[in-house]
Amino acid sequence: MKVQCPTCQTQVVWxxxxxxxxxxxxxxxxxxxxxxxxxxxxxxxxxxxxNEMASSLDIEDIEALLSQQEPDFFKAN
Structure with missing residues (x-):
């Protein structure tokens, strides 16, 4: 299959x-x-x-949301 390079539009084999x-x-x-x-x-x-919701959150709101997560939420898999 061939696609066009997003930058220069040259054909590229995919x-x-x-x-x-x-x-x-x-x-x-x-x-x-x-x-x-x-x-x-x-x-x-x-x-x-x-976007309005994301911009209206302050640090206290973010901390409250994070505190509601499961205890292993931040552990790497």
């Missing part, structure tokens, strides 16, 4: 031999990473209601 898939090269991979680092790329947020 299989385990493609080291940088979905990118065609390390260069294109780093260009994309730079876009994320410079906040040029983003993932769309959920509804405004979810």
């Amino acid at each position: 299989d385990t031999t493609s080291e940088y898939r979905p990118f065609c090269s390390k260069r294109c991979q780093l260009i994309d990473l730079g876009g994320w680092a410079n906040e040029e790329n983003s993932i769309a947020a959920g509804s405004d209601k979810e």
Whole structure:
């Protein structure tokens, strides 16, 4: 199967031999990473209601929510 490199649109074979898939090269991979680092790329947020709730929580609310978790919640698997 072939896909287009998200950076330069070159055709890339999509299989385990493609080291940088979905990118065609390390260069294109780093260009994309730079876009994320410079906040040029983003993932769309959920509804405004979810964002409002997240921004309205203060440290006490967060601590209260964490205290309600099971005792082994923070243990690594």
